[in-house]
Amino acid sequence: MIAHVRFRELKTRMGLAVFIAVTAWFLTRGMWPAIWLGLVATTQFVDWLAFRRLRLNPSVEPSRLYKTVLCAVASINVVIYSGIAVILWINGGDAGRLFALIQVAGGLLHVSLHMHHVRPLLFSAVIPHSLYFLGIPIADGIVAGRWEDFLIAIGGVLFMTHLVVAVRQSSMTTKALQEANAEAQAQRRKAEVASAAKSDFLAVVSHEIRTPMNAVISAANLLRRTRLDREQREHVSMLLDAGDMLVGLLNDVLDFSKIEAGKMQLESSEMDLRDKLASLGRLWQPKAEANGVRLAIQIAPNVPDCVRTDPLRFQQMLFNLLSNAVKFTEDGSITVSVDWREADRRLIVAVADTGCGIAPDRLGNIFDSFEQADAGTTRKYGGTGLGLAISRRLAEIMGGRLTAESVVGEGSTFTLDLPVEPVQRTENAPKRAAADENMLAGRVILAADDHAVNRHILSLLLEPHGCQLVLVENGAEAVEAAMSQPFDAILMDMQMPVMDGLTATARIRAEGMNRKTPLIALTANAMDVHRAAWDAEGVHAFLTKPIDPVLLAATLAEACAEAVEVREAAVA
Ligand code: ADP
Numbered sequence: 001m002i003a004h005v006r007f008r009e010l011k012t013r014m015g016l017a018v019f020i021a022v023t024a025w026f027l028t029r030g031m032w033p034a035i036w037l038g039l040v041a042t043t044q045f046v047d048w049l050a051f052r053r054l055r056l057n058p059s060v061e062p063s064r065l066y067k068t069v070l071c072a073v074a075s076i077n078v079v080i081y082s083g084i085a086v087i088l089w090i091n092g093g094d095a096g097r098l099f100a101l102i103q104v105a106g107g108l109l110h111v112s113l114h115m116h117h118v119r120p121l122l123f124s125a126v127i128p129h130s131l132y133f134l135g136i137p138i139a140d141g142i143v144a145g146r147w148e149d150f151l152i153a154i155g156g157v158l159f160m161t162h163l164v165v166a167v168r169q170s171s172m173t174t175k176a177l178q179e180a181n182a183e184a185q186a187q188r189r190k191a192e193v194a195s196a197a198k199s200d201f202l203a204v205v206s207h208e209i210r211t212p213m214n215a216v217i218s219a220a221n222l223l224r225r226t227r228l229d230r231e232q233r234e235h236v237s238m239l240l241d242a243g244d245m246l247v248g249l250l251n252d253v254l255d256f257s258k259i260e261a262g263k264m265q266l267e268s269s270e271m272d273l274r275d276k277l278a279s280l281g282r283l284w285q286p287k288a289e290a291n292g293v294r295l296a297i298q299i300a301p302n303v304p305d306c307v308r309t310d311p312l313r314f315q316q317m318l319f320n321l322l323s324n325a326v327k328f329t330e331d332g333s334i335t336v337s338v339d340w341r342e343a344d345r346r347l348i349v350a351v352a353d354t355g356c357g358i359a360p361d362r363l364g365n366i367f368d369s370f371e372q373a374d375a376g377t378t379r380k381y382g383g384t385g386l387g388l389a390i391s392r393r394l395a396e397i398m399g400g401r402l403t404a405e406s407v408v409g410e411g412s413t414f415t416l417d418l419p420v421e422p423v424q425r426t427e428n429a430p431k432r433a434a435a436d437e438n439m440l441a442g443r444v445i446l447a448a449d450d451h452a453v454n455r456h457i458l459s460l461l462l463e464p465h466g467c468q469l470v471l472v473e474n475g476a477e478a479v480e481a482a483m484s485q486p487f488d489a490i491l492m493d494m495q496m497p498v499m500d501g502l503t504a505t506a507r508i509r510a511e512g513m514n515r516k517t518p519l520i521a522l523t524a525n526a527m528d529v530h531r532a533a534w535d536a537e538g539v540h541a542f543l544t545k546p547i548d549p550v551l552l553a554a555t556l557a558e559a560c561a562e563a564v565e566v567r568e569a570a571v572a
Pocket of ligand 1 (some may be wrong): 356384385387
């Protein structure tokens, strides 16, 4: 560090030397200021050379010999630099003497402030300065017999005493600052390690919770299909509602921790805006109407049909806003209005409701994690206070903003302002094969999952569709099965003993008769990194547990339809 400071100050020292030389020339006339300037330039160059090695290798501890050389170079530098004071004192008259004193005092100040943390260097520079500062008036006092010169030397001692106090104070402050910085850095490293551990912990916990949740929700779904009396049906509904809530909470906590760890990865693909809004409307209309609330979607004519964005995250933000609007509105209406600002290509989506509204002093906090507008909210409406925190952070990661306005008793308006790229709909984009659940009849499907409960659930969910399941317990068995018979589709779990799902998928994709068979990753790992790993293997779809029976059947039907197309293309 000292080497860098010396290098940085080099230009200042040379600039001042030129100024001193010109002043000295005015005061004394003659060649010697030019000679002095040449000597200064030479010693400054030697200084630059000597400190260069330290500057280039700051982490290497200098040897004792190198340190001695550096101190000697600093001393010689000062002897030459401040040597001009002697000539000015002798030849410059009263002005020269005053100038000499001020120049040496300035030099003392300069070295004390920028070298105080490296003691040997400090002394190497301060001693010659002090000898000039006190020695010149004392020597002159003795030679000329002038008592006033001794007074000047006493003034010099006073100045140096003040300097010592100031330098000690500055040294203590710098040391405290360095210690605080080191402590802050150590804490930051600790926090980074803790945050990475938290992410891993969440991935593991999420996996561990999803696996049994999968069994609970799937079993409840199967139970709902059996003949039940009214009371039993209500109990099953409660089970399913609680299961859905738990999965929602799990997803929120996972999303939030991903955002916190800076690991939220965005996708970018085409999205049919009107389609997306219509499907959100279809989802929330029945719930709003059940409360006697009207839900309307108004799209301005200039809003582009198709935009490039992250469709999943866009849907997640609007889903949150609509879910809150429906939750907190007991009568009146909810209006989703969509506008397009051509100037900066921004989509403005406002979700306005005529619900209970939010008090002004709480409005600023509702975007903080685990914050709800009032203490009774959880009791009355449930929720965790994570939805808006996640939505706002998502909007920001996507380059946009999410803001809220509200009047208690009149309603709230949440506005999402998002930069998106309008695109032409790609008409000839490969359309997914039309899926029909009836397609599953007679299909042969390979399913790999190490949990016996999950395998049992898969057969209970899929066999009623008339498909034939080949169930295996790990990746190695899946590869073996895939090498011996053709399948219409493959369902693959991720974490399995003997061979994991990703390795098995890579093997199946590499050779054999199921190289092109559509494969659906069916996993409890919902982190983005896992999704990316599966995407890299070119899977047909990625379904997270707990299994949604309808989605599973639809995705599988889609995969089977694709398998037929692939086979037909191969024949043609
Ligand atoms: P949650 O809905 O799970 O409690 P959110 O982060 O989505 O969490 O919302 C935080 C809080 O903001 C809610 O608990 C509620 O008090 C308030 N809030 C959000 N949306 C609305 C709305 N449309 N009307 C009234 N209050 C709202």
